[in-house]
Amino acid sequence: MFVLGIDPGLSTCGFGVVEQISGSGTQRTRIEAVSLGVIRTDPAEPQAVRLATQMHELRSLISEFQPSVVAVERVFFQANVRTAIGVAQVAGLAMALGAAAGVEVVEYTPTQVKQAVAGWGGADKEQMKRMVGELLALPGPPEPADAADAAAVALCHLSQAPWRGAATHARARVLLPASDAATPPP
Amino acid sequence: MFVLGIDPGLSTCGFGVVEQISGSGTQRTRIEAVSLGVIRTDPAEPQAVRLATQMHELRSLISEFQPSVVAVERVFFQANVRTAIGVAQVAGLAMALGAAAGVEVVEYTPTQVKQAVAGWGGADKEQMKRMVGELLALPGPPEPADAADAAAVALCHLSQAPWRGAATHARARVLLPASDAATPPP
Numbered sequence: 566m567f568v569l570g571i572d573p574g575l576s577t578c579g580f581g582v583v584e585q586i587s588g589s590g591t592q593r594t595r596i597e598a599v600s601l602g603v604i605r606t607d608p609a610e611p612q613a614v615r616l617a618t619q620m621h622e623l624r625s626l627i628s629e630f631q632p633s634v635v636a637v638e639r640v641f642f643q644a645n646v647r648t649a650i651g652v653a654q655v656a657g658l659a660m661a662l663g664a665a666a667g668v669e670v671v672e673y674t675p676t677q678v679k680q681a682v683a684g685w686g687g688a689d690k691e692q693m694k695r696m697v698g699e700l701l702a703l704p705g706p707p708e709p710a711d712a713a714d715a716a717a718v719a720l721c722h723l724s725q726a727p728w729r730g731a732a733t734h735a736r737a738r739v740l741l742p743a744s745d746a747a748t749p750p751p
Numbered sequence: 752m753f754v755l756g757i758d759p760g761l762s763t764c765g766f767g768v769v770e771q772i773s774g775s776g777t778q779r780t781r782i783e784a785v786s787l788g789v790i791r792t793d794p795a796e797p798q799a800v801r802l803a804t805q806m807h808e809l810r811s812l813i814s815e816f817q818p819s820v821v822a823v824e825r826v827f828f829q830a831n832v833r834t835a836i837g838v839a840q841v842a843g844l845a846m847a848l849g850a851a852a853g854v855e856v857v858e859y860t861p862t863q864v865k866q867a868v869a870g871w872g873g874a875d876k877e878q879m880k881r882m883v884g885e886l887l888a889l890p891g892p893p894e895p896a897d898a899a900d901a902a903a904v905a906l907c908h909l910s911q912a913p914w915r916g917a918a919t920h921a922r923a924r925v926l927l928p929a930s931d932a933a934t935p936p937p
Contacts, residue, residue, distance in 0.1 A: 613849055654843025660840075
């Protein structure tokens, strides 16, 4: 199954399509990166045009990959209010487009994502990038950071989903090799 | 020309399609209500489904009326943050759909709308409803309030648009009969 993770933003919206491939015989269930990237819009354009661009690209992603789940990082409003409105609006587009396509839509808080992927809620950007790179067996930490963040949201969903079954590891470490499971990230 | 005014909200999104009909000969330019109403969503549904409903209905309105302008009330964040996120998201849907359809999208603050329609920025809900009813020559104040608010946003746009021409009245009172122009609303 494909999970489309979204790190919403008006200037830069990260996306990460990851696939869980069920193990059979001696093979472990594994997770692969299918497509990671960002949708950028030009700050010189009117906000409505930038939102239309995000809407178009998000719709294309859903149409191309037909994910089973759209997982969106939940919006908070501690930060800059103007930025937060754009973040909320792009999150809303992703949620509306997902639901309109008949896809399950879920939200995770930044803390849930960090806990699931790095094993603790205080992980910083660099730790998250490194963990995403390791969990997806990429040659290195994915760039840009927003793509890594989006992949992390998708990985968070896979770690939380109830169907992952009894054979996998404890919640926060389901995605880690067993030898690393007790080691906090450096 | 049609103007589609939007008073965004997740539970209740007001819309008001108004038409400016240019005068000729002895006829004054006048403004008529074409369609006023609200799009409601069920609070028991998941947020993504509610956003998809709003998206679908807003797209239908734009497709049906083909407005020249989508005028949206600008979102602020003083109030309840959870509500504000839904408001921002529905505003974002309206803006994205408008721009995607090639329609001009504009935003007005609540104060701009009140000033344009009631003549002062401190007008209350009842005054606004009454003024909208008068300006659109309706039999009474439109209900529900969100539909009236949306029509007010559209009327605000018509009062501000530079093309309204030199023959019309001063900005805040362009929509009022001359005899009422100097009288504050009761």
